[in-house]
Amino acid sequence: MIPLSSPYLRRSNSTRRIMRLVLLSLLPGIAVYAALIGPALLIQILLASLAALGFEFAVFFLRKRPARAALTDHSALVSAWLIALTFPPLSPWWLTITGVFFAIVITKQLYGGLGQNPFNPAMVAFAVCIIAFPALMSQWPAMSLSLSLPEQLELIFGFAPRLDALTSATPLDVIKTVLQKTAGITHGTVQELLMSQNLYGTFAGRGWEWVATAYLVGGVFLLIMGVITWHVPLAFIASMTLIALVFWIIDPSRFSAPLFHLFSGGSMLGAFFIATDPVSGCATPRGKIIFGIGAGLLAYLIRVFGVFPDGIAFSILLMNLCAPLLDSMSQPAVFGSRPQVRVPGEKTP
Amino acid sequence: MLKRPLAFRGGIRLAHHKYESAHSPIASAPLPERLILPLRQSAGRAPEPIVREGDRVKKGDRIAAAEEWISASLHAPTSGTVRAIGPFPVAHPSGLSAPAIVIEADGADEWGEKTPLLDSPARSAANRAALSPEETQRFLQNMGVVGLGGAVFPSHVKLSRAPNTPLQTLIINGAECEPFITCDDRLMRERADDVISGTLFLRDLLEVKETLIAVENNKPEAADALRAALARADAAREIRDVAVMELPAIYPAGSIKQLIFALTGKRAPAHVLPTALGVQCFNAATVYCVWRAVAHGEPVTHRVVTLTGNVEHPGNMEVPLGMPMGQLLALARPRPETDACIVGGPMMGFLLTDERAPVVKGSNCLIARSDAFFPPLEPETSCIRCTSCAQVCPQGLQPYELYWWSRAKNSEKAARYQLMECIECGCCAYVCPAHIPLVQYFRFAKGEVRAAEKAQDMAARAKERFEFRQLRAEREKAERAEKLARAAALQAEKLALAAVTDTDSPANAQTPTTENAP
């Protein structure tokens, strides 16, 4: 087949390749995470992937549309992997599948499929599950916990009572409890407190710092490959650093250092892999920067002052809400003309 | 004066594919038996034929004359007989036919009378006073000189000065930024002296401060040839304000707005002509034609066409206008797996629909297409708003937004996102990972915008005429009523008068009686 209209030259690139690069750049993070937490993570990834492909196929089957293109573009796998990486690694199988269902069927396909969803599927899955199953979604195993594979499988697939003893406070949980204490009865800085609970590693939350570093490496790879642009990650990291710095300077006994925040929880994953989702995020350069700043600030505020253990999911969903407006108001100048602020619906002169 | 070329935003680096056709000199195409000359070979109004079937013409004779200012004349590329005037297949993406003059060549290729503008030492290029700009403009219009870069805008129109802005910079566009095309490259290499002479002629005519000849840096031979020719001209008379500039080979460096920015730093806003910025631009091949016309009295009857792609003998040929493209491409021996012919460059050209369609002034390149050279069509998938398109758009547009609205057939909304500023360079579609034929969507939506504008104009005119007609009808009615009233009044008066006389007469009759009474 010959294209009807020029250009007749095309760069060899495809959505599939982009998605494959995203998956590839998640591998360092997965490797470090799995090394620390055990093979449970890999099981969750496999489970989520199969569920995602299954749901995609089911939707296309019900719509009587060919499913092949959708199944092979790897976009469902990206959502699935992100769900597996943001959910607690020992969560029961049905929780993961529920999350994938909300991501693929409700958030993505009901809105029209790839490219049409206003919200990030993985983050909707996280938000739905943490509201519906707050206890399960807060059961994070300690990094030092070493369980054998059968034990891990038993926890994910079995009917065994879930042991609270397995779960421990994550570093982010600790800083929240610190904040809730009244000032004056704290013992030194947040860092010292974390150290006393054996939760502080070399420069941030113990163990988590290395997972976050691996995400950072993967994210830089994505930047180099041109899959994402610098705007969102930089704005995200800068805004989170800045707000954390302000609070830390005000009171180091109640607020932890910026570096800790950047390398804890989902900060790095959010900055490079979730806030950069092109479909649900902003598309204009200025819009991307505002999106990143907003996501970084909200993530910090929700994480420190909110009720949830981490703020990435909600901050990104809130910014997803703003993205269309930000986009239409930040249209760049056409070559030769001045930049103009365009209010949606208003006629340009 | 010599600024480094500035980098414009966006654009892409492409594999040049120039060497294949650029390594051999320009050859002369054999004269075909029949030449088909479509009347419309330039922007603006098509010229009107001034020959009839059966007329004998000589090479260079005018066969169609421009009747409006934005129009250019057409000439016979060889001697022969006019065989037909009527619709013939033309090279156009629509595949439709258009009116053309068909000339049967007699093989003698005999020149008619040549009347150069610079016909005596007194009227030489160096003697500015002897030439009025208006005379030159009319001369070039009669010589059929139009932009040979692809837009085919009549060149004489571009010699008019903007009312308030003095021209500062003349740019000679030898960028030839599309891959595969090398006709300007070869022309600049082989006929650099004529190109430079034409450049100097236009420089003197326009009285510009500086003249820049832009050549992409993948054509060092052309740049060197031009510099050497410039040095030869310099030896004859001192030239300080002309320079050859090498541009980085980033597509679309030859696009007018991007070129002006790269060389002068001036950004042309929407709907602003370069002259309003004090800049004027001519294609290198056009400048060559200007010189051939003014100095040698040769109208535009031939042009250099690149034959390349999937062929045995890629190269450039000087081709008489009107030669069927299929016949021309056959000279380069297309390889068996050739499945189509692209007219123009691979980024902005179109597919040839009829091999009988002739070469016209705007045809710069024929590319034999095959899957080995050009990727086959891939199914369009969903846009994920990756913004690759926006990153490469040299016009600073947001193609993903334009696509969104164009696909929804909402051209009003697309126009609000500055659709009409799209130059159709194809960078967006080139990089699109979803294989969306973005340019075709934009061309479609632009057509809708133009149609809507036209309908709006038509409606406004119809309304005006309708209202005028109603006004007239009312006026006529009023006039008629008045006339009737006047007639009625007249009648009444007459009646009254009659009545008066009627009453008078008995009175008159009476009067005597009364008179008689006493």
Next chain:
Amino acid sequence: MDVLTAIAILTLGAALLGAALGFAAVHFRVEGNPLTEKIAALLPQTQCGQCGYPGCKPYAEAIAQGGADINLCAPGGEDGVRKIAELLGLEIKPLAEGAAQKPPAVARIVEDRCIGCTLCIQACPVDAIVGAAKQMHTVISSLCTGCELCLPPCPENCIEMLPVQETTENWAWRYPARVPALPPLALSPAASGENSC
């Protein structure tokens, strides 16, 4: 006390917002076109009367006064209906029955059959026909709106409607076909009934 504060705050807020609205109403008032003019601007001005009104403006007036449906204008087509619906905030409806949009056409007088009766000249709403009594008439095709009002009065039936031909000058690029095209969803009446449940 708290109640009083709350009332005071709300009152103050209401007063401020009211003042702002009042200010905006006075200072940013838009001298709007009368509705009729706005509707008339969306009609194609063919003056064909196919809507049942004697021209575009009377139809616009009838819509503005609520007397006429918005889907009667055949030359305006679906697009025209959409625009009027958007302007008036109404539901978009399909064109009324019998008001099918025809391809654009212009009238042409078969000149050797014309007897020069001027009836068509009198019928043309936009003065697009020239001629005089006992002289041959001609349609100026660039002014013809294709309203067909000249057809019925012609005693010789010598006016024909020529569809506007596509040439290289007025040709426009087509909408890209999505390849491969999605198979059309075959909705049987029963299936669509299920959907509506």
